[in-house]
Amino acid sequence: MRCGVILPGTSTAPVHLRHGAGTVSWIPPKRPGLRAAGLKARAAVEEGGRVGASFYDLLGISEGGSLEEIKRAYKKMARKYHPDVSPPDLAGEHTRRFIELQEAYETLSDPSRRARYDKDLARGLRFAFSSRRRFDQELEEKSAWKNRWQDQLETLKRRSVQRDSTENLSWGARIRRQRDGVSIE
Amino acid sequence: MAALASQMVAHVGASCFFSSRRSGFNAKKQFRVRADGDRKAMIRKENNGWKVDFSGEKPPTPLLDTVNYPIHMKNLSVQDLEQLAAELRADIVYTVSNTGGHLSASLGVVELTVALHHVFNTPDDRIIWDVGHQAYPHKILTGRRSRMHTIRQTSGLAGFPKRDESVYDAFGVGHSSTSISAGLGMAVGRDLLGKKNHVVSVIGDGAMTAGQAYEAMNNSGYLDSNLIVVLNDNKQVSLPTATIDGPATPVGALSGALTKLQASTKFRKLREAAKNITKQIGGPAHEVAAKVDEYARGMISASGSTLFEELGLYYIGPVDGHNVEDLVTIFQKVKAMPAPGPVLIHIVTEKGKGYPPAEAAADKMHGVVKFDPKTGKQFKSKPSALAYTQYFAEALIKEAEVDDKIVAIHAAMGGGTGLNYFQKKFPDRCFDVGIAEQHAVTFAAGLATEGLKPFCAIYSSFLQRGYDQVVHDVDLQKIPVRFALDRAGLVGADGPTHCGAFDITYMACLPNMVVMAPADEAELMHMIATAAAIDDRPSCFRFPRGSGIGVPLPLNNKGIPLEIGKGRILMEGNRVALLGYGSMVQTCVKAADSLRNHGITATVADARFCKPLDAELIRSLANEHEILITVEEGSIGGFGSHVCHFLTLNGLLDKNLKLRSMVLPDRYIDHGSPQDQIEEAGLSSRHISATVLSLLGRPKEALQLQ
Numbered sequence: 061m062r063c064g065v066i067l068p069g070t071s072t073a074p075v076h077l078r079h080g081a082g083t084v085s086w087i088p089p090k091r092p093g094l095r096a097a098g099l100k101a102r103a104a105v106e107e108g109g110r111v112g113a114s115f116y117d118l119l120g121i122s123e124g125g126s127l128e129e130i131k132r133a134y135k136k137m138a139r140k141y142h143p144d145v146s147p148p149d150l151a152g153e154h155t156r157r158f159i160e161l162q163e164a165y166e167t168l169s170d171p172s173r174r175a176r177y178d179k180d181l182a183r184g185l186r187f188a189f190s191s192r193r194r195f196d197q198e199l200e201e202k203s204a205w206k207n208r209w210q211d212q213l214e215t216l217k218r219r220s221v222q223r224d225s226t227e228n229l230s231w232g233a234r235i236r237r238q239r240d241g242v243s244i245e
Numbered sequence: 246m247a248a249l250a251s252q253m254v255a256h257v258g259a260s261c262f263f264s265s266r267r268s269g270f271n272a273k274k275q276f277r278v279r280a281d282g283d284r285k286a287m288i289r290k291e292n293n294g295w296k297v298d299f300s301g302e303k304p305p306t307p308l309l310d311t312v313n314y315p316i317h318m319k320n321l322s323v324q325d326l327e328q329l330a331a332e333l334r335a336d337i338v339y340t341v342s343n344t345g346g347h348l349s350a351s352l353g354v355v356e357l358t359v360a361l362h363h364v365f366n367t368p369d370d371r372i373i374w375d376v377g378h379q380a381y382p383h384k385i386l387t388g389r390r391s392r393m394h395t396i397r398q399t400s401g402l403a404g405f406p407k408r409d410e411s412v413y414d415a416f417g418v419g420h421s422s423t424s425i426s427a428g429l430g431m432a433v434g435r436d437l438l439g440k441k442n443h444v445v446s447v448i449g450d451g452a453m454t455a456g457q458a459y460e461a462m463n464n465s466g467y468l469d470s471n472l473i474v475v476l477n478d479n480k481q482v483s484l485p486t487a488t489i490d491g492p493a494t495p496v497g498a499l500s501g502a503l504t505k506l507q508a509s510t511k512f513r514k515l516r517e518a519a520k521n522i523t524k525q526i527g528g529p530a531h532e533v534a535a536k537v538d539e540y541a542r543g544m545i546s547a548s549g550s551t552l553f554e555e556l557g558l559y560y561i562g563p564v565d566g567h568n569v570e571d572l573v574t575i576f577q578k579v580k581a582m583p584a585p586g587p588v589l590i591h592i593v594t595e596k597g598k599g600y601p602p603a604e605a606a607a608d609k610m611h612g613v614v615k616f617d618p619k620t621g622k623q624f625k626s627k628p629s630a631l632a633y634t635q636y637f638a639e640a641l642i643k644e645a646e647v648d649d650k651i652v653a654i655h656a657a658m659g660g661g662t663g664l665n666y667f668q669k670k671f672p673d674r675c676f677d678v679g680i681a682e683q684h685a686v687t688f689a690a691g692l693a694t695e696g697l698k699p700f701c702a703i704y705s706s707f708l709q710r711g712y713d714q715v716v717h718d719v720d721l722q723k724i725p726v727r728f729a730l731d732r733a734g735l736v737g738a739d740g741p742t743h744c745g746a747f748d749i750t751y752m753a754c755l756p757n758m759v760v761m762a763p764a765d766e767a768e769l770m771h772m773i774a775t776a777a778a779i780d781d782r783p784s785c786f787r788f789p790r791g792s793g794i795g796v797p798l799p800l801n802n803k804g805i806p807l808e809i810g811k812g813r814i815l816m817e818g819n820r821v822a823l824l825g826y827g828s829m830v831q832t833c834v835k836a837a838d839s840l841r842n843h844g845i846t847a848t849v850a851d852a853r854f855c856k857p858l859d860a861e862l863i864r865s866l867a868n869e870h871e872i873l874i875t876v877e878e879g880s881i882g883g884f885g886s887h888v889c890h891f892l893t894l895n896g897l898l899d900k901n902l903k904l905r906s907m908v909l910p911d912r913y914i915d916h917g918s919p920q921d922q923i924e925e926a927g928l929s930s931r932h933i934s935a936t937v938l939s940l941l942g943r944p945k946e947a948l949q950l951q
Contacts, residue, residue, distance in 0.1 A: 205563050206571065212561045213578045216585055219559075223584035232469030235436040236584055 114181055115164035123178070127169065134165040288331050295331035297599065299618040301342075304335035314388050315362035315413075326363055326569045330355045333382050334599045338618050340393045341381070345614040346404055346738075349597030350379035350449075353479055353566075357447070357592065358382040360572035361475075364580060365443055371415040371431050375424035375448040377405035378612075379477075380414075387413035397738035399917030405742060419742025420707065421680050422455035424448050425474055429461055432470040443473065443580060450478045451657060454679030459556070465587040466557015472587045473579060474558065477566065479596040481609065553589045562591030567598060608660070630793040633766060634731055636802075637788065638663030640770040641700060641729075642670050643803040644777045651698045651777060654678065656685045662702040662731055682707050686714035689726045698727070698777060705730040705745025705787060712751060719783045720755040726783050727776040728752070733762070733787035734828065734878035735909075735926065740916030745787070746909050749826070749883030752785050753856045759784035759809060760856040762827030766793030767804075768853070774804035789828045789878065791919065810857040818846035821937050822870040824863070826852045826877040826884040833876055835930035840937060843946060847937065855884045858891055867897040872940050876907045876933060878926075883908065903940055907933065 116123045119133040138161060139145065146154035167173045224233045224240070287298045287305060297304070308325060309332040312318055321329065333355050341348045359382070361372055367387065374380045384402060385393060389411060395401025406414035416427045428446035435442055452458060453476065465472055553560045561579075564571055572592070579588055596611070597603030602621020603610040610616075616623040645651040645667070652674045659665040659677055668675040678685045682703055689699035708715065708730060719726045730752075733745040753760045759779055763769035763786065772786045799805060815830070816837055823833040830851045837847040848870065850862060866873055877884040885906025892898050907928060914922050923929050931950050938947035 202565055202568075205565060209561050209564050209571075209575060212559075213575065216559055216561065216588065217578070217582055220582040220585045223586060228469070230467070230469030230586075232436065232471065232586060233584070235470070239436065239439050 115168055115177065118160055118164045119168070123181075130165065130168050134161060134169075137161050288328075288335050290328070290331075295327060297331055297335045297338075299335070299338055299600065301618055304332070304339055306332040306336055308332055309336060309385075309390075312386060313390070315365075315367050315386055318359070318363045318386070321363065323570045323573060326359050326573070330359050330569060331599075333359065333385060336385060336390075336393075337381055338600050340396070341613065342616050342618045344394060344396055344398070346397050347378035347381070347611065348613050349600070349603045349609040349611055351381035352600055352603060353594040353596045353598050354379045354447070354477060355382050355599070356567050356569045356572060357475065357477065357594070358386060360569055360576055361445060361447075362386050364573055364576040365445065368412045368415070370443040371428070371445065372413075373416045373424040373428050373431075373444070373446045374406055374418060375446065375452045376421045377418035379447075379449075380406050383413070384411075387411060397740075397916055399915075399921040401916075403740055403916055404738060405740065417742070419740070420710065421452040422448070422457045424452070425458055425461035425465065425472075428472055428474070429465045429468070429470065432465075432472045433468060436470055443471070445473045445475060447475045447477060449481075450476065451481060451680060454657070455681055456683065462553070462556040462558055462587075462589075469557070469586045471585060473576075474587065474589045476562075476589055476591045477594055478563070478591060479594045481596050481611075558587045558589040559585065560589050560591065562589075562593075564590060564592045566592035566594035628792045630766065630795045632663075632792050633769060633788040633790075634661070634663040635666075636766040636769055636793060636798075637702070637729060637731070637773065638666040639802045640773040640804055642667055643801065644773060645671055645674065647803070648698065648777065649674075650696065651700065652676065652692060653700045653702060654685050654689050654692075655702045656680055656682045656707065658702075658704065658707075661704070662729070664702055682711035683714050686711040686726070687718045690714070690718045690722070690724045693724045693726050698725070698780070700727045700729055700776070702729040702731060704743070705733040705748040706743050708748065709751070715752075715783075716755060720757050723757045723782050725780050727779070728783070728785035729773075729776075730785060730787040732790045734789045735914060735919065735922040736790045737919045737922065738916050741913035744914065745789075746878075746880045748785075748787055749855060749877060749879035750881070750886075753883060753887055755783075757782045758856060759854070761786045761807075761854045763788060764825065764828065764830035764851045764853075765796045767796045767798050768851075769793075770799055770802060770804035771807050772804070772853075775806040775809070778806040779809070787827060791828075794831055807853065810854050810859055812850055812852040812854065812859040812862045814848065814850045814862070816847070816849040818848040820870055821845060821847040821872045821941070822850065822866040822874070823847050823933065823937075824850045824852055824866060824873060824875045824888065826855060826875070826879075829876040829878050829928065832928065832930045833933060836933035836937070839930060839934050839950070843934075843938065843943075845937065845941070852884065852888075855887055858887060860891065860895075863888060863891060864895070864897065867892060867902050871901060872903045872905075872937065874905045874907060874933065874936060874940075876928065878909065878928060880909050881906075881911065905936060905940065907936065 114123075116125070119125075119130060119137060121129050121133045125133075138158065141154045141158045141161060143151055143155045143158060167177050224236050287300065287302075289296060308321075308329050312329065318326070318329070334352060337351050337355070338348070341351075361367075362383075365372065372383070374383060381393070381396070383406070384390075384396075389402055392402050397404040403410055405417070405419045407417050408414055415431065416424070418424065424446040425448060428444045432444045435444065448458060462474070465474075561575065564575060566572070575590060579585055579590070595604065597606070597609045600610075600621070606621070610621065614623050614625055641651070641653060641664075645653075653664050653667050653671075654676045655662045655664045656678055657680045659668060664675055664677075668677075676685075676688070678688060685701055685703060686708075689701045692699045703711070708728065715728070718724070730745065730748050732743060733748055736743050736745065749760065749762075752758050759776075759782060761772050761775070761784070763772050769786070769788055776784045776786060815834060818837070821840070823837060825831075825833040830849070833849045837849050840847050848866065850866060852859060852862070852875075875885040875888050885908050889904065889906060892902070892904060898904060909926050909928070914925050916922075917925070920929075935947040935950050938944065938950070
């Protein structure tokens with residue numbers, strides 16, 4: 061059973077969106093409540109790949125950590141895992157770890173991104189890095205689509221009101237005028 | 246595993262169940278869906294959508310059980326509709342796993358079907374499904390759920406919408422790209438009669454590659470009648486959606502245009518900026534801005550939408566085709582408008598959505614036999630001989646290895662015609678033109694004029710669509726195009742829409758065409774070689790659906806060209822001659838074997854060629870026998886008619902010969918198993934023996950045949 065302890069060098073595979081589940085967390089959450097109970101109880105999903113630990117785990121700090129704590133933890137970890145200072149045989153793993161750390165720091169140091177991340181964490185969704193970005197992109201695209209077709213519907217509604225005015229000589233307009241028995245301005 | 250996980254949730258986190266973040270209303274629903282508290286529900290709502298567990302058992306579908314007809318869906322909320330969609334998915338997978346049929350197309354349109362039936366009032370409002378293999382959810386929701394286990398079987402539901410079957414099936418379909426034309430006809434008819442119902446045509450991006458779709462859109466733009474066209478875009482243009490090595494890339498330039506439509510961020514940003522500016526100006530400026538917006542749409546919008554706009558259809562989209570709420574909103578808005586004219590709603594779906602094995606498969610499990618729902622593994626029995634299609638592909642590859650002028654053309658049917666194998670071997674010499682048979686034929690004619698040797702592999706019933714091109718572009722000019730007509734004769738579960746009954750008739754009446762049919766797979770390989778060798782006129786050969794009979798194949802799968810216009814005699818006998826054409830020769834052999842038990846030795850001959858007829862063979866059969874029976878799996882006007890005509894012109898019927906032609910009856914044979922269809926058509930070996938016995942004056946024995 062996966063316990064959430066990340067051994068150095070293990071990679072995290074992207075999580076399949078549909079099987080949103082988390083790992084059992086070792087770090088006692090600062091925020092008590094039922095959400096935590098639910099989190100604790102969930103086991104890792106085998107299907108779809110392994111799930112990574114949270115950004116907080118990676119940096120080795122607690123979830124309620126302040127910005128200072130995050131910065132300090134990041135600097136410490138970075139010094140340890142930077143590819144230039146790591147032993148050659150561990151270079152590959154350390155590089156991967158380093159990239160993960162960078163992403164963790166970027167997310168947690170930006171307050172709005174951190175807020176969003178915490179919200180996801182609360183729902184028990186732990187995204188690996190690339191899949192979150194993809195998810196975001198997809199969401200953005202879908203909302204862009206929604207805006208677009210909402211506009212299109214508005215325009216169509218406007219046009220349709222004036223569609224059957226007497227200037228429109230199409231067959232359909234003529235028949236509709238006959239059928240409705242009214243001439244529209 | 247996941248099961249373990251949620252059991253733990255149930256036991257440990259019982260409290261979190263009550264304080265779930267979902268609204269109280271849905272939490273109540275969650276209770277309803279769970280039949281028993283301990284076992285996890287097969288269909289349940291999770292954070293990011295509904296999840297279905299596909300086990301082998303019948304899924305519990307509490308909400309779907311309350312829906313027999315679309316009217317029962319009218320009062321459902323959007324959340325209910327989403328639940329209904331999940332239950333529909335489970336039901337479809339369960340049903341098709343037991344019967345076989347078309348799976349992933351139906352899964353991709355579940356949300357669309359639910360939204361359409363919720364918003365529109367069928368059957369007064371008409372919904373036309375193009376091709377129709379995706380209409381399984383439509384059938385389930387329109388009163389046929391209890392009969393779904395009989396789909397595609399004898400006397401069961403048809404695999405495609407059929408007007409005879411239900412009033413909710415507005416138009417019979419099976420060949421693609423007819424939905425907009427039919428829809429426009431219904432819309433114009435409605436207008437002339439003064440009615441107010443709505444007409445919706447659902448067409449896929451594959452069917453959009455056919456010319457008829459554009460003809461219809463062009464006309465609908467001109468007529469300006471109210472019509473809704475739903476373009477279901479799942480990026481699967483060719484069938485079955487995969488080559489040997491993986492998913493097929495969409496053919497044709499249209500797919501590129503549709504992709505651009507989906508992803509035009511530049512356009513969106515521009516409009517966003519423009520909208521913000523006009524909002525700030527406000528008031529009358531907004532009116533002007535709206536006008537500018539309209540022009541800008543035309544100039545700057547993604548290239549694909551202007552195509553539809555130019556044809557006169559108002560383009561809306563792209564829309565997430567799996568979001569029930571979005572779909573319902575759009576349909577309601579468009580329905581409420583008094584005069585929208587023709588509207589095209591572009592929805593994006595995923596074929597096989599919601600069933601992981603289908604999503605992962607290269608061909609998306611488009612057409613399946615019975616399978617295991619948990620894994621998606623199909624139960625394919627191993628036949629003793631391969632399908633005729635396979636033999637065709639192998640023999641053609643062998644011919645192409647020797648002759649580099651041989652090229653192959655098909656119309657979006659790489660798997661169905663076996664040309665996927667040819668494509669893998671000779672990627673530059675295999676052409677998939679999309680669903681465009683007319684273009685395929687003339688394209689082949691063009692290739693042939695340059696000295697190449699094109700083999701056009703098109704199903705017998707689909708070539709009907711390109712018939713004028715066969716007559717005018719190929720036969721009239723005597724251009725050597727070779728036609729390989731697969732699925733000739735009765736085709737089983739697909740039914741009359743796919744039945745190749747007419748190809749002998751429509752090919753053999755053409756003056757310059759050489760028409761032949763193999764009796765078995767070895768003959769097929771020889772005929773492919775023969776066709777490759779005929780270089781001065783067009784030729785065709787037909788072969789049925791199904792497997793060979795297991796005769797020894799020519800060396801290396803390479804056929805030897807036959808002498809044109811020469812048949813062969815398989816069994817010598819007296820008094821009675823059975824002259825078969827194509828796969829019916831095997832049935833004649835069986836009939837002759839059974840007649841031996843009645844003391845009759847019949848001659849069995851394989852005509853091989855319908856045009857030119859083997860005059861010598863027929864003359865000798867007519868002169869040396871009392872009874873001559875011709876058998877073919879085709880309609881009237883084919884082989885039998887040609888033989889009859891020959892005999893009359895040569896005075897061979899003036900003596901004592903009794904001639905009978907056994908053909909497919911003058912009606913459409915419904916879908917069913919191949920054996921049932923042959924029985925229904927009266928072309929089994931038993932029927933042939935019975936005919937012989939009654940002609941010999943032994944009708945009682947004829948009746949007693951097993």
